[in-house]
Amino acid sequence: MKRDSIYYQIFKRFPALIFELVDNRPVQAQNYRFESVEVKETTFRIDGVFLPPEDATPKIIFFAEVQFQKDEGLYHRFFTESLMYLNRNQSQYDDWYCVVIFPSRSLEPNDKRTHRIFLNSDQVQRIYLDELGTSDTLPIGINLMQLTTASSETMAEKAKQLIQRVKLEETGKLPKTEIIEIITTIAVYKFSSLSREEVEAMLGLTIEQTRVYQEAKEEGREEREAEILKVAVPLLLKTGMSVEQIAQQFNVAVESVEKYR
Structure with a gap:
């Protein structure tokens, strides 16, 4: 690990x-x-x-x-x-x-x-x-460190318990999504033969909570954006709009519009 x-x-x-x-x-x-x-x-x-x-x-x-x-x-x-x-x-x-x-x-x-x-x-x-003591008496941050020392036999259960604790407790300046992401990353390192999706399933995470879902969601957004620009850019250029104006209209980078001119 x-x-x-x-x-x-x-x-x-x-x-x-x-x-x-x-x-x-x-x-x-x-x-x-x-x-x-x-x-x-x-x-x-x-x-x-x-x-x-x-x-x-x-x-x-x-x-x-x-x-x-x-x-x-x-x-x-x-x-x-x-x-x-x-x-x-x-x-x-x-x-x-x-x-x-x-x-x-x-x-x-x-x-x-x-x-x-x-x-x-x-x-x-x-x-x-x-x-340092038992996990339920320690700050969540220290629990994260202790999780790195867990054995393969106890890792999944300890990780799930920590995830539930993160969901229920106040974490102050530590964003809950990022803490869960670190827990998942620790488990991925521990169970290197499993895919990230398999580790997340093992930990009982719903797909919406994970970076995998967020990355897929972003990829989907980019694909839809590309399809719209592919059709719209040539038409709008014919109306006299500049590349900069089109980029501003769709709230995208000028480079994104340039691809379809």
Whole structure:
């Protein structure tokens, strides 16, 4: 399962979710943006950086790492890259924190002594998803993260339960349709041998709720639009209307009209 790309999607759409996990929640948590940044003059690329808005006071940067496999070099790499970024961008922050997310403690590096100055400080927080509590007592955002660790045997049922919860509860600034889309995407990654339609059927989603339906609906609209323009454009041009006027009449791009002149 490509969990890196799943978490990138989750944090890119809803960057404030990271602050449901950490103790040091900034004042403007809802206005942070999630980026993948390159450290100049090095070969480092940091996949998870939460950058504060321009008017934030103080400006606090959060570095995040999601680790789903054992990697004894994780802390060496993560702290080196984070400090290198801080050194290159000194004017962009007033403070910083690191968040490392593991599905369980068993996947944390064994060597916790070498970097104890960080690991034992309040600037670094380690999160173990299986120790956060039961799904019905946690925010929906954290449920999304926990869903990525579900086994193939329990994934479908947990996903369906989460979808029902999303439908019934207030989700604040998290659009319900987008949350359901992420749940579906997680399941698609988990059940890679199934089509998206089969996964959606397994989750009990009605076709109108899914991106598949929305994309098909958009394709149908475009087809109907093309049929109308194919007939109307030549006739209207003969009346003396310009391409721009026709585009304005049908509320379409000029390029769409040009195809049928």
